[in-house]
Amino acid sequence: MKFIRIAGLYIFIASVVLFSATLFMGNYSLTETSIEQTFSDKKARVTETFAKVAKENGVLDKTYSNPFSFMSDVKGLFEKHNQQVSKDIAKEKGISSEETEKLIAAATKNGNVVYTKEVVDQVLSGEKAKTLDQSTNWMYSPGKTYDSVETFQNDLTNKVNDANRNLAKEFFLYDNKYSRFDITKAASSGIIVENKGLFLFLTFGLGIIGSLMFIITGLFLKPIPGIKNNGIYLNNATNRGWVGIVVFGFLVIFYVLLYFHPYVIVNWTSIVDPVKALFIENGSASQWFVYGLLYTVSMTVMAIRMFIKYRHNQYQIVRTAVVLAFQIIFAFLLVEILPLFDLPGVDLKNAWPLDYNFLTDWNVKNYLEAGHLGKFMFFWGIILSLILVPVLVYFYGKRWYCSWVCGCGGLAETLGDPYRQLSDKRLIAWKIERWTIYPVLVFAVIMTIIVGYNTYYVINAPDIAAANQNEFFGINAYRINEWYGFLIGSIFAGVIGTGFYPLLGNRTWCRFGCPLAAYMGIIQRFKSKFRITTNGGQCISCGNCSTYCEQGIDVRAYAQKGQNIVRSSCVGCGICSAVCPRGVLKLENASDDGATRHKVPEVILGNDMDLFEMLEENK
Ligand code: SF4
Ligand code: SF4
Structure with a gap:
């Protein structure tokens, strides 16, 4: 039985190691198909432009052996895609650089800037004039003055770029953890992707089998029912030892x-x-x-x-x-x-x-x-x-x-x-x-x-x-x-x-x-109505209850005083009661009797007890 238990442990560890190692298996390659798959819910222009940008930057069809190197090249493509799509849209229906220069020339007279709606209408017409009017009307003279032509030139160029970007916004892609995940998943290939069922068995399947071999053999190795926390503070896995630290790092x-x-x-x-x-x-x-x-x-x-x-x-x-x-x-x-x-x-x-x-x-x-x-x-x-x-x-x-x-x-x-x-x-x-x-x-x-x-x-x-x-x-x-x-x-x-x-x-x-x-x-x-009642007279102060209280409640301190445990943090797991060797603790939903629910009884341990007085009072 011991052999099965140890074999189960090794099988479980092997499955976890393999599960971790799978992160470094397989390949990642950004292809036209993977781009189409990632952006299938977007317009054709998005996939076309992204593929074009990927190609120009040498990322298209390049194979990477891990997600880190793949992402270090791909993450920059989102912004490059947005710049490219803005440029393309600007060419089609945006304000070109020639038109921007004409606007600057029309607004500049003898070194002074006079930028008005008339200047906009003089150079542009239709949608373009409307768009620029909306985004630059706060720059119109005489309300706004400029220290130099350069300042005006910079402001206007920035606004024109913004307006052009706005026109292209519907085709933009955003670099965030979700888009990174989608594109990496679509680009993944190789041993894992081709053998999903096998790896599901080798990781999840063997992990479950190994754990159950380890756990179920406990029924035979410890055949008498009862909680056995023996050696829990001597075990590296449960006493903040090296195994615990490895598990902590993994989690x-x-x-x-x-x-x-x-x-x-x-x-x-x-x-x-x-x-x-x-x-x-x-x-x-x-x-x-x-x-x-x-x-x-x-x-x-x-x-x-x-x-x-x-x-x-x-x-x-x-x-x-x-x-x-x-x-x-x-x-x-x-x-x-x-x-x-x-x-x-x-x-x-x-x-x-x-x-x-x-x-x-x-x-x-x-x-x-x-x-x-x-x-x-x-x-x-x-x-x-x-x-x-x-x-x-x-x-x-x-x-x-x-x-x-x-x-x-x-x-x-x-x-x-x-x-x-x-x-x-x-x-x-x-x-x-x-x-x-x-x-x-x-x-x-x-x-x-x-x-x-x-x-x-x-x-x-x-x-x-x-x-x-x-x-x-x-x-x-x-x-x-x-x-x-x-x-x-x-x-x-x-x-x-x-x-x-x-x-x-x-x-x-x-x-x-x-x-x-x-x-x-x-x-x-x-x-x-909930409280844990304590039969204090039975308590031997072993401390099991406090030790295994996951909420850090010093249950023993209450038990020693025979006091009900009424703590906001108690989650009622019942383990304190389960580990108590003397049956001191009981989780109860009794009547809501207000103050008596958390009242400290005067006498339990007998230290201050006057038996004669109690006899007289017929306690
Ligand atoms: S029921 Fe759970 S949380 Fe509440 S005192 Fe007992 S061990 Fe702690
Ligand atoms: S486990 Fe029971 S006997 Fe031990 S200290 Fe707690 S209440 Fe007392």
């Missing part, structure tokens, strides 16, 4: 590539194309599909580990099964299936403010343009965040979401379970937690107000939105949403939240950053 690099440089991981998307094809014929997987699949597979495999590890504990088995089902059905399958019915592919259990894009104009439009069901989904989002979340937190505490429904929580409770003991239990960590999580909530609320205000006008009165420049109190709605997405959505929730599992524990994001956890935490702390 951080993975998230950085996923969020900021997806073009590097096009081979991973090619590997999972056959899975995407199950939803859409010949579908091409995006980086988000790879992420969703990897997320769901990791959760499923590690949920099996949870079922085995906690097989004596019904709460843990049911909770793990439910959170896994929510991930598979809501966060993965429905997100892929809904768009097949022209509905927005959204995760219906993702509540605001965790879903920080909920009120963005594009998201609301997606809902409203998707018929009655789309509108229903929009109202479902509002009801979920504003009614269901607080009501269910009142009855069950925030555990109903954090430990039973949420995707972030689901990953933390499965993939992150081996790291739960790494959460910081010091008071300073508790302080930092309060100084980070509530400001994130405030940031989320302010951002949502600004974005919601803008969305209202974009949808109902686009002219007013444009006149406001999409601003509210001087803050641009798109910019603040972008910054929130970058700082909180990508860096905090992704890179730090999951990347730091092996160093800071599995609930770093839920504890220090999640605005939804903060929102629910306030309700849980002040108005909820």
